[in-house]
């Protein structure tokens with residue numbers, strides 16, 4: 001597996017790639033979503049007959065909404081559940097939500113029965129997780145873990161501390177995780193394995209060190 005980085009390094013690399021190098025954030029989000037979609041359709045552990053996309057209102061949720069749209073445009077059955085206050089959504093999340101609305105991707109709410117789905121995509125939190133998980137987020141994570149569906153996590157299983165591999169209140173137990181650019185150090189700790197499952201590392205054009213070497 002390639003080099004692992006801390007969550008702070010990950011956030012700095014994202015910011016450098018966008019603000020200094022000049023690759024637009026929506027380009028990175030589209031590349032991330034496409035890689036995650038490809039990981040999912042090539043992963044025989046997942047049954048994509050019916051997928052529930054869990055989206056937080058940040059960019060992890062934005063990645064998840066790209067996956068929702070790519071699944072729908074390729075003929076898969078998808079529903080989305082957005083958790084958090086839409087008034088505080090990131091700009092890129094809002095853009096992706098509008099695109100999902102164009103495709104009329106059906107929305108469900110907190111009372112949904114998760115056992116109706118074969119796969120759940122976890123896009124609640126990634127590198128932005130900053131405190132213990134509670135409230136609606138904890139409810140949704142616990143429902144996903146208790147359901148018969150298998151989870152595929154985006155970047156970091158929601159609720160897992162990307163630096164220590166510890167659970168911050170509660171955390172998604174994923175069958176597989178698509179981590180963006182580099183694995184985060186906490187995801188490689190022994191105790192994190194039950195939460196990350198199989199890890200895919202997705203190159204989306206964000207590189208540490210010499211970007212021409214892509215290390």
Ligand SMILES: NC(=O)C1=CN([C@@H]2O[C@H](COP(=O)(O)OP(=O)(O)OC[C@H]3O[C@@H](n4cnc5c(N)ncnc54)[C@H](O)[C@@H]3O)[C@@H](O)[C@H]2O)[C@@H](O)CC1
Pocket residue numbers: 014015018025026028029032056057058059060061063090124125126127128129130131132133134137154155156180
């Ligand atoms: N454009 C970019 O910067 C890129 C972002 N990417 C994706 O974006 C993610 C990071 O996105 P964001 O920085 O928007 O953050 P997240 O989407 O991880 O989190 C969203 C927000 O949740 C809030 N939050 C944190 N802990 C919480 C808690 N316990 N309860 C309730 N709310 C809480 C914070 O205000 C945080 O900003 C990455 O993990 C990755 O999936 C990738 O697509 C690569 C490019």
Ligand SMILES: [K+]
Pocket residue numbers: 060122123124125126153154155156157158
């Ligand atoms: K996640």
